[in-house]
Amino acid sequence: MSQENITREELAPKASEMMKAHNLQEVYVCSDKQGFTEKERANDHSRYLIDKKVHHFTSDSVLVYEEGKKAPVAEIVETKTDDERQQLVARYEELFGKKPNHLTGVEKLKTQIQEKETELELASKSEETIQNTTPAPELPLEEKSDELKENSEQKSEENPADKKED
Incomplete structure (x- = not known):
């Protein structure tokens, strides 16, 4: 004791x-x-x-x-009073949502934090690129139906079954 x-x-x-x-x-x-x-x-x-x-x-x-x-x-x-370790533990908790193992050293904490921050940074960049790619503008429903009708008329006119060679 x-x-x-x-x-x-x-x-x-x-x-x-x-x-x-x-x-x-x-x-x-x-x-x-x-x-x-x-x-x-x-x-x-x-x-x-x-x-x-x-x-x-x-x-x-x-x-x-x-x-x-x-x-x-x-x-x-x-x-x-080990301020550096306490700060690293706090940052680790923010990133991972749990406390690190109490035996984990300062250098390993730094490495794990740096890897996680890099991973999050890459994820946010890929998310930005997905958001920045704009899809083709959609046509209003009326124009879509007109376009579909035109396409079906063209296909029916050019139906290969209708063109039989004698």
Whole structure:
């Protein structure tokens, strides 16, 4: 269970333990003391926690904590302030009518959005060309019936069955 407002100093021993056990140079630790080697996975995990901060530890910063010195300014990744991803998710929802998979990365979102926008643009252009092609003007009903009568009279006059060669 995650604690609210857990400090970086409280997470340092856990980060140190993970880095030593797995021979890592860096680790991302969430407020529930779970560690990850990838920032994206830590961000995904932290979505479900009360305290959504992900603390980034490197082997140098952990050594400083172990020696009892003041730690250097650490990188804290806020998952809620990822503006670019939020904007892409909103645009994706507009285009597709549903949310993207929560594991979809920023680059893949950009690609999918770009493909959909291109597809919609092509569809609108083809729709414009269909609308711009004007069909032949239709004749009023009276003129159509006169034209049909003339055609039928011509065909009856030129009926090949009437012309029998003797």
